[in-house]
Amino acid sequence: MNFFVLSCLLFLGHSIPVSYKEQCTCSKFSTETTCMEQVNCIWSNQICQDRSCTQFYNKDKCNSVSHCSWNVSTCSEFTKCSDYYMNDPYDCYKIGNQDLNLFCMPTENGNYCKDYELAPCGNFQDDCIGFQTQWGLCYWYNDTCNVVDIRYCDTLLNEDLCFIFGEGLGCQWKDNKCQMITCSDFTSESTCVLMRQNFIEDSPLLCMWDGVKCMEAQDVSHLDFSNCLVNSFYNYIWDSTKGVCVACKDYTPPSTQTP
Ligand SMILES: *[C@@H]1O[C@H](CO)[C@@H](O)[C@H](O)[C@H]1NC(C)=O
Numbered sequence: 434m435n436f437f438v439l440s441c442l443l444f445l446g447h448s449i450p451v452s453y454k455e456q457c458t459c460s461k462f463s464t465e466t467t468c469m470e471q472v473n474c475i476w477s478n479q480i481c482q483d484r485s486c487t488q489f490y491n492k493d494k495c496n497s498v499s500h501c502s503w504n505v506s507t508c509s510e511f512t513k514c515s516d517y518y519m520n521d522p523y524d525c526y527k528i529g530n531q532d533l534n535l536f537c538m539p540t541e542n543g544n545y546c547k548d549y550e551l552a553p554c555g556n557f558q559d560d561c562i563g564f565q566t567q568w569g570l571c572y573w574y575n576d577t578c579n580v581v582d583i584r585y586c587d588t589l590l591n592e593d594l595c596f597i598f599g600e601g602l603g604c605q606w607k608d609n610k611c612q613m614i615t616c617s618d619f620t621s622e623s624t625c626v627l628m629r630q631n632f633i634e635d636s637p638l639l640c641m642w643d644g645v646k647c648m649e650a651q652d653v654s655h656l657d658f659s660n661c662l663v664n665s666f667y668n669y670i671w672d673s674t675k676g677v678c679v680a681c682k683d684y685t686p687p688s689t690q691t692p
């Protein structure tokens with residue numbers, strides 16, 4: 434019995450959690466085409482390598498990398514908030530180093546940024562603003578100042594919050610409350626991919642289409658060469674030699690031929 438069959442048996446009856454930590458690293462992509470399809474990778478010296486901050490030439494792509502930040506016209510490793518000059522002060526909110534929980538905000542006047550200041554929520558509508566803790570948003574609702582934990586669907590008080598903060602979490606407004614979107618909520622094959630659990634625990638589950646409805650996947654046998662990588666949250670990759678979708682950590686790319 435080969436390892437793949439064995440691991441499928443071990444997983445039988447369990448849902449498949451995936452995570453950022455298990456995503457394929459650039460070194461798993463053995464051709465220039467597959468390498469260049471990955472936002473964070475660059476093809477150089479015949480191998481696929483991690484793109485460094487200075488190799489991003491687009492503001493949004495730069496800022497989407499946890500430790501890179503865009504400044505005026507270039508991307509580089511985040512240093513500290515006060516080093517950044519923004520044409521649009523609102524861009525201060527987009528930079529920082531997520532890995533180190535460092536976030537920035539605009540200064541009152543001028544275009545430099547400053548460290549994000551956490552402040553206790555006030556008791557009145559005017560000072561019920563900003564964040565009291567990293568995830569604790571001050572939010573005026575029902576005539577009181579509420580502290581909303583933006584990591585969880587069920588703490589998002591109303592439809593507006595459910596929509597704004599719920600998008601990344603996979604929340605939906607249903608039966609008059611904010612709830613997690615589960616696999617069975619997806620009604621088409623193309624949307625039946627992933628069920629998020631919450632922001633911080635980072636372990637979405639894979640969904641699969643059984644021909645009629647969407648359900649939690651028990652393995653990755655429903656994925657083929659065209660969707661193995663993308664539909665597995667980049668945790669699995671198509672092994673074309675074996676013709677199976679395998680976990681990145683178990684995959685050894687074929688060695689590249691140097692001409
Ligand atoms: C950002 O740009 C400003 C203005 O050009 C410059 O003074 C500052 O040193 C730059 N900061 C970083 C981190 O590169």
Ligand SMILES: *[C@@H]1O[C@H](CO)[C@@H](O)[C@H](O)[C@H]1NC(C)=O
Nearest residue numbers: 574575576577579590591609
């Ligand atoms: C609004 O506040 C009132 C009084 O505290 C409470 O009875 C009610 O349940 C609250 N409504 C919502 C939707 O939270």
